[in-house]
Amino acid sequence: MPIAIVIFLFIYILLQRHEAEVKHRLYEKSIVLSSFITESTLFNKQYSKEKEFKENSKLATLHHVQKTFQEVAKNEKIHLQYFLISQTDNGIVFDAYSTDKKPSLLDNENNNFFTALQNAFLGQNSIQLTSNPDKKRFYTAFTKVPNTNWVLIVCQPYNKYMVVVFENFFYMFAIIFIIALIIYLVLNYYDTQSRKHIHKIKSRFKDLLKSTDYWIWEVDTNATYTYISKQVENALGYKKSKIIGEQPFSFMTKDEAKKAKRIFTNIVKNKSDIRNLENIYIHKDGHEVVILTNGAPYFDIDGTWMGYRGIDRDITDEKRKQKAIEHLAYNDVLTGLANRKTIILRIEEEINFSKRHNIISGIMFLDLDDFKYINDTLGHTHGDEVLKIVSQRLTHICRNFDTVSRIGGDEFIVLVRGESNDVKQESKIRFHNYINRIVKTINEPIIINNIESHIGVSIGVALLTQDGETVDDLISHADTAMYKAKNAGKNKAVFYNEKLQLEVDNIIELKNKLISAFKNEEFILHYQEQFDLEKNIVGYEALIRWKHPVDGLIEAHEFLPYIEKFGFFIKLDSYVYDKVFEDMYSHINNNPHLTMAINITGSSFTNYEFLDFIENKTKEHSRFSSLITLEVTEDIFMNNNEYSNIEKLKSLGFKISIDDFGTGYSKLSYLSNMKFDEIKIDISFIRAIDKSQKERDICKFIFNMARALNIRVVAEGVETKEEFEFVKNEGANVVQGYYLSKPKTIGEILKEEIL
Numbered sequence: 001m002p003i004a005i006v007i008f009l010f011i012y013i014l015l016q017r018h019e020a021e022v023k024h025r026l027y028e029k030s031i032v033l034s035s036f037i038t039e040s041t042l043f044n045k046q047y048s049k050e051k052e053f054k055e056n057s058k059l060a061t062l063h064h065v066q067k068t069f070q071e072v073a074k075n076e077k078i079h080l081q082y083f084l085i086s087q088t089d090n091g092i093v094f095d096a097y098s099t100d101k102k103p104s105l106l107d108n109e110n111n112n113f114f115t116a117l118q119n120a121f122l123g124q125n126s127i128q129l130t131s132n133p134d135k136k137r138f139y140t141a142f143t144k145v146p147n148t149n150w151v152l153i154v155c156q157p158y159n160k161y162m163v164v165v166f167e168n169f170f171y172m173f174a175i176i177f178i179i180a181l182i183i184y185l186v187l188n189y190y191d192t193q194s195r196k197h198i199h200k201i202k203s204r205f206k207d208l209l210k211s212t213d214y215w216i217w218e219v220d221t222n223a224t225y226t227y228i229s230k231q232v233e234n235a236l237g238y239k240k241s242k243i244i245g246e247q248p249f250s251f252m253t254k255d256e257a258k259k260a261k262r263i264f265t266n267i268v269k270n271k272s273d274i275r276n277l278e279n280i281y282i283h284k285d286g287h288e289v290v291i292l293t294n295g296a297p298y299f300d301i302d303g304t305w306m307g308y309r310g311i312d313r314d315i316t317d318e319k320r321k322q323k324a325i326e327h328l329a330y331n332d333v334l335t336g337l338a339n340r341k342t343i344i345l346r347i348e349e350e351i352n353f354s355k356r357h358n359i360i361s362g363i364m365f366l367d368l369d370d371f372k373y374i375n376d377t378l379g380h381t382h383g384d385e386v387l388k389i390v391s392q393r394l395t396h397i398c399r400n401f402d403t404v405s406r407i408g409g410d411e412f413i414v415l416v417r418g419e420s421n422d423v424k425q426e427s428k429i430r431f432h433n434y435i436n437r438i439v440k441t442i443n444e445p446i447i448i449n450n451i452e453s454h455i456g457v458s459i460g461v462a463l464l465t466q467d468g469e470t471v472d473d474l475i476s477h478a479d480t481a482m483y484k485a486k487n488a489g490k491n492k493a494v495f496y497n498e499k500l501q502l503e504v505d506n507i508i509e510l511k512n513k514l515i516s517a518f519k520n521e522e523f524i525l526h527y528q529e530q531f532d533l534e535k536n537i538v539g540y541e542a543l544i545r546w547k548h549p550v551d552g553l554i555e556a557h558e559f560l561p562y563i564e565k566f567g568f569f570i571k572l573d574s575y576v577y578d579k580v581f582e583d584m585y586s587h588i589n590n591n592p593h594l595t596m597a598i599n600i601t602g603s604s605f606t607n608y609e610f611l612d613f614i615e616n617k618t619k620e621h622s623r624f625s626s627l628i629t630l631e632v633t634e635d636i637f638m639n640n641n642e643y644s645n646i647e648k649l650k651s652l653g654f655k656i657s658i659d660d661f662g663t664g665y666s667k668l669s670y671l672s673n674m675k676f677d678e679i680k681i682d683i684s685f686i687r688a689i690d691k692s693q694k695e696r697d698i699c700k701f702i703f704n705m706a707r708a709l710n711i712r713v714v715a716e717g718v719e720t721k722e723e724f725e726f727v728k729n730e731g732a733n734v735v736q737g738y739y740l741s742k743p744k745t746i747g748e749i750l751k752e753e754i755l
Helices: 002-047 056-075 114-121 156-210 230-238 254-270 314-331 338-359 371-378 382-399 424-443 471-487 499-520 556-565 569-587 608-620 634-640 642-652 683-688 693-708 721-730 746-755
Strands: 081-088 093-098 125-131 137-144 153-155 215-220 225-228 274-282 288-299 305-314 362-369 403-408 413-414 446-448 449-455 456-464 492-494 523-531 538-546 552-553 597-599 629-632 657-661 676-681 713-717 734-736
Touching: 002 056, 002 125, 002 137, 002 153, 056 081, 056 657, 093 424, 093 746, 114 137, 114 403, 125 338, 230 305, 230 338, 254 274, 254 403, 254 597, 274 446, 274 538, 288 314, 314 338, 338 403, 362 424, 362 449, 371 382, 371 449, 382 403, 382 413, 382 424, 382 446, 382 449, 403 721, 413 424, 424 492, 446 721, 456 471, 456 523, 471 492, 471 499, 499 538, 499 556, 499 569, 523 569, 523 746, 538 556, 538 569, 538 734, 556 569, 569 597, 597 657, 608 642, 634 657, 676 693, 683 713, 683 721, 693 713, 721 734
Parallel strands: 456 492, 538 597, 597 629, 629 657, 657 676, 676 713, 713 734
Antiparallel strands: 081 093, 081 153, 125 137, 137 153, 215 225, 215 305, 274 288, 288 305, 362 413, 362 456, 403 413, 446 449, 523 538, 523 734, 538 552
């Protein structure tokens, strides 16, 4: 509508301007022609042609004017009409004219421009829209010709004017239409693009809303929902219609709503943005939903605050996962107990607490006894279930303000808070009672899948802060005490003291020395010859020695227990086995009838890795296996009912000997169930045959039993002639000892053979 008004206004202005141009053109024509007529009149008065006009200058002038009118009218395209009028007694006379025929006389009754004409005779020139008796309209200029009695009339027919007007109007309209059309097309283009853009934004907005669980909300200044998107229904379980008109606080617990209102009030005061505000809503079915809110204030066009708009997001799962991650960071995955990180923090806190309140707290370092056996025999899954049950029992025994933690494997730490006004003796008594309950509970049978297991626990105790003022010292000292408890027979507790630390330091020093011994190849083999009863050499026993650079040659019984304790048994036995094969290759080629006895530690005997090592070595040196006797101690078979390893070794060609026979003090029925090749009477019996009749009788019993079972007997440690004669008479097959030969290196043996 405004555009149409502007167009019509523009057209009206153009028409007015065109009309002014027409009047101006008529006015100019009138002035020019009136001046021409005046000059022509003056000229003719002086120079009229006597013969032609009979010296009538007026006629000459009219003649010239008539010709001029016709010529001008003929050459113009705008169809102007020219009239020269005079006034007589009989009325108005057309003295000259441009039309084809002379117009009729005019009077005041039939001519509507009579008044304008009369005014012109009076000297009042004008331009008027007039009409003739035929109702034809003209734009007419009335001009008094100076110095004459004539009035010049110049007419432009209104229809001719309108043709021009209409032509101009058409052109103007065409131009305006084209401009308007261009404007319309441009505006329509931008409007279309704008609509498309808006539609695209709306579609994108809708798609985003559909593809996300976030929801958009709007509240007024009273925090009442005025808009909320559909996603809220999934999060809270309520229909949109139930939420609109309510406040967010209506969907919270009383305490949560109170907190949220307080926060919202503070935000509203400053018209601040809402940034990552967490609140707990209550779902329609009653469970909690954690919502993260972000929003900003919005205002109307006048700048009046209208409320807030924003986005809510359900972060319940994220918070749950975050808690799970935090739980994993501070708790053991398998048992749910506190982990090493947590117990360290708790001990640090307890150190400060015990100092401030003058109490004696303590930490108990627990290590399950023989847990490895459960893992190896029943599997790690069964072992994990055992750890869970032990953890549950510890949690049940300990007080709420004590902390139970699993720091790895089968190791636990229990932080026990002391009592006020505690003294050392009373605290130790209280710890002993605590420990007794723990040991008793853990010793109870553990039944998993109808399999009953029994387990013990070794405990080391360090008191805060007398046994250390740092976490590392306290844990280390408790570990030291636990280690002592395990070495002292297991399933007991030991309190840390400085003397105990000295023992542990010595053990640690020994361990480091053994590590260096392996690195520097300080272990060597000596071979002790074995003889038949005629004192002929029938074989050797390989004996390990430690050639220490400072302490000299160290016997096997001084370091072998620690080899097993530190887990070096496979490394040592593999070294012995390799070395024996190397020495046999250089020696037995010349003595193919000689045998070789090799001691195997109990740990290696039950270790499949070592057994695979022996099997691979046997494939490399298959001709030697039948000459080798593997010696294992009697206690291995008393504690281990698995005999498959013996059968596997015998299938490879080895002979099996029970070393230190007679020290097991157990039933001997296993001798008939297992295919041993020989027994080796323990050296303690041989040494005692001259001192005790009882020991002599035991030796005789062993000889008789072996003879009955057709098992070869080796008597070791024979150092006197009397001992040799005794074992010879009782039926020993092989004799070994200093009486016949001391242990020698392979170099000494080869040197004697050369000599």
